[in-house]
Amino acid sequence: MESLIKDLSEAYGPSGEETLVRTLLEDLIKEHVDRTFTDNLGNLFALREGPAPLLMVSAHMDEIGVIVTHIDEKGFIRLAPVGGLLPHLLVGQRLRFKDGTVGTVYHEKLKEIKELDWSKLYLDIGAESAAAARKRVEVGDLACLHQPFAVLGERYLGKAMDDRAGCAILLEVARRLPPELPRSVCFVFSVQEEVGLRGAITAAYRLNPGYGLAVDVTRVGDTPEAPLMDIALGKGPAIKVKDSSMISHPRVRGFMIDTAVAAGIPYQLEVLERGGTDAGAIHVSREGVPSGTLSIPCRYVHTPSEMVDAGDVRHAAALLEKLCATPWP
Amino acid sequence: MDEKALQEVLMELSRTAGVSGQEGDAVAVASRCLQPFVTKVERDRFGNLIAFKQGEETSDPPFSLVLAAHIDEIGAMVTKVDESGFLRFTGIGGIDPRVLLGQAVEVHGRNRLKGVIGALAPHLLTEKERQKELKMEELYIDIGFDEAQATEQVRVGDFVSLAQAPLAMQAGGCISGKSLDNRAGVAALIVCAAELAGVRHRCNVYFTATLQEEVGLRGAITAAYGLVPDLAIAVDVTHGEWPGLSYPEVFELGKGPAIGLGPNFHPALTRSLEDSARENRFPYQVEPVPGVSGTDAWVFQVSREGIPTALLSVPLRYMHTPVELLNLDDLLNAGRLLAVFARRLDRPFVEGLKCI
Structure with a gap:
């Protein structure tokens, strides 16, 4: 899965501009499913047909990024965050637009670093004037972080592991699923x-599923002086109990645990105090959808260098494969 | 009725x-x-x-x-069983850490366990500590078990409910709980x-x-x-x-x-x-x-x-x-x-x- 995660991680796709990621994913998954389709918002669906009820498995394609709010007369560009991004993480970072335009972020003169906020940051794309800048970038354009993928021993480092690691797992599982399934499975790459x-x-x-699963990253508590969280990198994927968007359905959570135990797949139990996943939306859809979340432990979430463990990714794929191929209680 | x-x-x-x-x-x-x-x-x-x-x-x-x-x-959920068998937790719903001190709770683990949210005795606090704001992450639930027993009984994600019994008060019609x-x-x-x-x-x-x-x-x-x-x-x-x-x-x-x-x-x-x-x-x-x-x-x-x-x-x-x-x-x-x-x-x- 390494090269897949590399390609997905490096692809451009801030929220609202997921087209390039969607094209990449659709090309890779279509031969492994019965059909693919998209909806009005740009979600990509990859359906494996089988008996009802349908299992919806969702990983989001979008990543955190920035939007251009203003271009000044000298061609410097002002920014606002798209998604949960802290301004101090961007100082000295490179950003990339959809057409490949790259720039670097710095800040105005500050007395103290704590004065830093979005109004003090600007992006420099090397343009000498507003006119030159506007040839490449316009107000409303979105940029993603510009960071190459790296393999650090058993760990992967890169931007947008949240949630391209999840997308890679869905794709890998779609490739591995047997010809006959106990129920329909629809892989959703959401925007x-x-x-x-x-x-x-x-x-x-649209899908009106019988069950919902999100595959997404979660935070860890295994770094120096980290906030309390009983999740560590390399101890297996996490089965979510609660986050701010959902309390997992007890039957779904129980089935996920039983399945992991039966297959000898290591897992951790996750209580995430702040944050949510697609399952938060799925479980209150229509009359309610029993849902759970399979999480990939990730350090430095929402920074330019998110780190996941290769073993956790492999085990998450193995568990998701079992969950798709086993009849649910 | x-x-x-x-x-x-x-x-x-x-x-x-x-x-x-x-x-x-x-x-x-x-x-x-x-x-x-x-x-x-x-x-x-x-x-x-x-x-x-x-x-x-x-x-x-x-x-x-x-x-x-x-x-x-409202209630709480276990986030960690620590080395001494104490349970760390997070709130479910808008629960105020100030009112949790000194409360009896029930931990819904493998079995239902009685627990308390203890406070350090006032004798052991400095004046400054006594005036400090209380945060949820500084509180813990004591179920009396050591780490091995606690781990056997309780997992991350177990629910915790308040254990206050309702009171029918002498003032007519007043109920508290x-x-x-x-x-x-x-x-x-x-x-x-x-x-x-x-x-x-x-x-x-x-x-x-x-x-x-x-x-x-x-x-x-x-x-x-x-x-x-x-x-x-x-x-x-x-x-x-x-x-x-x-x-x-x-x-x-x-x-x-x-x-x-x-x-x-x-x-x-x-x-x-x-x-x-x-x-x-x-x-x-x-x-x-x-x-x-x-x-x-x-x-x-x-x-x-x-x-x-x-x-x-x-x-x-x-x-x-x-x-x-x-x-x-x-x-x-x-x-x-x-x-x-x-x-x-x-x-x-x-x-x-x-x-x-």
Whole structure:
């Protein structure tokens, strides 16, 4: 899965501009499913047909990024965040637009670093004037972080592991599934998760699934002086109990645990105090959808260098494969 | 239903655990109490309790009224079993760490375990420490076990409920306890169902105990979508009188339930609720809600194509603490008001709601 995660991680796709990621995913998944289709918001669906009820498995395509709010007369560009991005993480970072235009972020003169906020940041794309800048970038354009993927021993480092690691797992599982399934499975690559689970709202409404699963990253508590969280990198994927968007359905959570135990797949139990996933939208769709979330432990979530463990990714794929291929209680 | 019977129902509901996400026991109690008065009781796909009472309207389709009270309560969830067997936890719903100190709790692990949230003895605190703000992450639950036993019994993600037993106070009608927000509303639904038993009403009535209100009105979202009612009334609690605060921030206990007024509520529906109260000489108060009501009414109003919605609230002091306090008279009056309102509902009124 390494090269797949590399390609997906490096692809451009901030919330609202997921086209390039969607094209990449659709090309890779279409030969492994019965059909693919998209909806009005840009969600990508990859359906494996089988008996009802349908299992919806969702990973979001979008990543955090920035939007251009203003271009000054000298061609410097002002920014606002799209999704949960802290301004101090961007100082000295490179950003990339859809057409490949790259720039670097710095800040105005500051007395103290804590004065830093979005109004003090600007992006420099090397343009000498507003006119030159506007040939490449316009107000409303979206940029993503510009960071190459790296393999650090058993760990992967890159931007947008949230949630391209999840997308890679869905794709890998789609490749591995047997010809006959106990029920329909629809892999959904959703848009606009980072700005409020928006793609998943319409995707779940359309599919009207019997069960829902999100595959997404979660935070860890295994770094120096980290906030309390009983999740570590390399101890297996996490089965979510609760986050701010959902309390997992006890039957779904129980089935996920039983399945992991039966297959000898290591897992951790996750209580995430802040954050949500597509399952938060799926589980209150229509009359309610029993849902759960399979999480990939990830360090430095929402920074330019998100880190996941290769073993956790492999085990998450193995568990998701079992969950798709086993009849649910 | 008289005050004595209501007191028993409310105290049983209060005593029962039902933290958001684990409401099963509380739902079982409510289900048993509603059963004798309704046509059928079931749970929807999300787990909301729906007690259906058939009306006499024969038109097709019949029209229906949803009375919704959330049954979940605030609580906590284990986030870590630490090296000494102490449990670290996070809040579920808007729980205030200041009121957790010195509380008894129940940990819903492999077995139900009694626990306490201890505080360091004042002897051991410096003056500065005593004045410090209290944070949830500094609190822990002591279940008396060492790490090995604790790990055997408790896992990350286990629910924790407050263990405060309800108190029937000497002052007439006053009850104090945990989770009266919103077992009070559920009890009002039971009063209403009892009042409607054996009397004629045209509308179908769905007595609905919703789940997971305290974490984002989630049960009400799916209940409203599934039931597609012609109108809905959320029954919840509001803030009781408190020295230094005055109406309309707080409401007097014993002066009747409060009818919500504001953009969240259909004006003709609230007017009709007020008319029902006046005509039957039920005491009531009026609660201006300028914006988000933060109740099930908020999501009912915009479900599907929109549902005319109202809010009836029981005044209660010390909301989101283990010693919430209310007056049973307000509950009885809330339940009776809902019943007379349900009885006067007819199709012309329901049709009339469609154009304000």
